[in-house]
Amino acid sequence: MRKTSGRVAVRVLIAVALALPLILSNEASAEFREFSGKVTEISGDELVIDNRQGDRVSFRRSETTTVTGAKKSWQAIERGDWVSVSWKMVDKPRIAYKVVVTPPKPKSHK
Numbered sequence: 051m052r053k054t055s056g057r058v059a060v061r062v063l064i065a066v067a068l069a070l071p072l073i074l075s076n077e078a079s080a081e082f083r084e085f086s087g088k089v090t091e092i093s094g095d096e097l098v099i100d101n102r103q104g105d106r107v108s109f110r111r112s113e114t115t116t117v118t119g120a121k122k123s124w125q126a127i128e129r130g131d132w133v134s135v136s137w138k139m140v141d142k143p144r145i146a147y148k149v150v151v152t153p154p155k156p157k158s159h160k
Contacts, residue, residue, distance in 0.1 A: 082147065085109075086134040092127050097146060099133060109135050109146035119151040127151060 087101035095111040117123055120131075127133065127149070136148040 081138070082136045083139055084134055084136055087132070089127060089129055089131045089133055092129065097124075097127065097133075097135070097149070099135065107144065109137060109144045112145050112147070115146050115149065117149045117151065119149075120153040121151040124149070 085099060085101065085105075085107055087099040087105075087107075089097060090100045090106065091098035091108075096108055097111070098106060098108045100106045111124055115124065117127065119133075121127055132152045132154075134150045134152065135146045137144050137146055
């Protein structure tokens with residue numbers, strides 16, 4: 051009986067050791083990412099951003115989304131604003147957890 055329970059315990063430890071990297075990699079992939087660009091569309095709960103490389107990405111607002119910077123609310127964001135969005139790669143669809151609106155750059159006079 052002891053030999054059997056010892057073997058089971060060893061097998062469980064091996065299984066846990068093999069599964070641990072997979073579990074930890076899922077947690078690591080949940081880290082925040084950042085995407086910055088110009089707002090091309092905004093609606094009640096969706097924001098579409100176009101960056102300088104031509105990537106167009108949409109984000110959904112959640113009940114925990116915060117807006118900081120030059121504007122303080124989702125409703126104040128307008129087309130043409132420059133923003134930086136914090137999101138998690140694991141979210142499908144992408145959720146905007148934090149939106150930082152950058153102030154408009156002063157126009158240079160030449």
